[in-house]
Amino acid sequence: QSALTQPASVSGSPGQSITISCTGTSSDVGGYNYVSWYQQHPGKAPKLMIYEVSNRPSGVSNRFSGSKSGNTASLTISGLQAEDEGDYYCSSYTSSSTLVLFGGGTKVTVL
Amino acid sequence: QLQLQESGPGLVKPSETLSLICSVSGGSISRSSYYWGWIRQPPGKGLEWIGSIYYTGSTYDNPSLKSRLTMSVDTSKNQFSLKLSSVTAADTAVYYCARPRTGTPYYFDYWGQGTLVTVSS
Numbered sequence: 602q603s604a605l606t607q608p609a610s611v612s613g614s615p616g617q618s619i620t621i622s623c624t625g626t627s628s629d630v631g632g633y634n635y636v637s638w639y640q641q642h643p644g645k646a647p648k649l650m651i652y653e654v655s656n657r658p659s660g661v662s663n664r665f666s667g668s669k670s671g672n673t674a675s676l677t678i679s680g681l682q683a684e685d686e687g688d689y690y691c692s693s694y695t696s697s698s699t700l701v702l703f704g705g706g707t708k709v710t711v712l
Numbered sequence: 713q714l715q716l717q718e719s720g721p722g723l724v725k726p727s728e729t730l731s732l733i734c735s736v737s738g739g740s741i742s743r744s745s746y747y748w749g750w751i752r753q754p755p756g757k758g759l760e761w762i763g764s765i766y767y768t769g770s771t772y773d774n775p776s777l778k779s780r781l782t783m784s785v786d787t788s789k790n791q792f793s794l795k796l797s798s799v800t801a802a803d804t805a806v807y808y809c810a811r812p813r814t815g816t817p818y819y820f821d822y823w824g825q826g827t828l829v830t831v832s833s
Contacts, residue, residue, distance in 0.1 A: 700774070
């Protein structure tokens with residue numbers, strides 16, 4: 602099954618807000634509230650930032666927020682900071698036998 | 713604090729079997745209702761879910777790998793393992809073990825540091 606679709610890159614200036622999209626189908630993103638988002642810095646393991654569309658694990662800044670509309674989920678980073686640079690991956694449960702899908706990843710650059 | 717650590721050979725020859733172990737500390741595999749997972753990431757590429765295993769041995773497998781994949785649990789050692797047979801260069805990746813946040817194995821909040829496995833002769 603194809604991966605979820607994310608833009609290859611998104612950039613913004615410090616203090617700005619950016620949004621990363623994640624497009625799937627009604628069999629995954631659109632059909633279930635099991636969308637999650639991960640942040641990954643070079644050479645490090647992914648870190649869970651958002652789960653079940655819009656929930657933040659404890660310790661994750663409230664500058665990170667998630668939402669979903671139809672088959673597209675979004676991660677918004679407000680008050681962009683230099684430390685937010687990295688790769689971001691969305692993920693979703695899928696009713697196909699694959700069970701878990703990831704997006705191709707989005708590189709966030711702070712200008 | 714829960715910690716996961718992958719271990720295994722960093723170099724595997726084509727057509728051979730890749731074997732990795734994930735050692736869990738700070739929590740018991742058999743006293744929790746989690747499907748422990750494996751995820752991999754080819755160099756410079758995105759993440760791919762490989763599969764997940766419960767302490768009873770029940771598994772969810774990625775269909776694209778299912779025919780080559782074997783997962784197991786050793787509760788006495790608090791470890792779970794991955795074997796991937798008939799490997800090719802396409803299996804070169806950083807392999808992570810992870811624990812999901814809840815009993816549903818759809819998103820992971822504890823990850824090992826990852827181990828790079830290179831398939832090459």
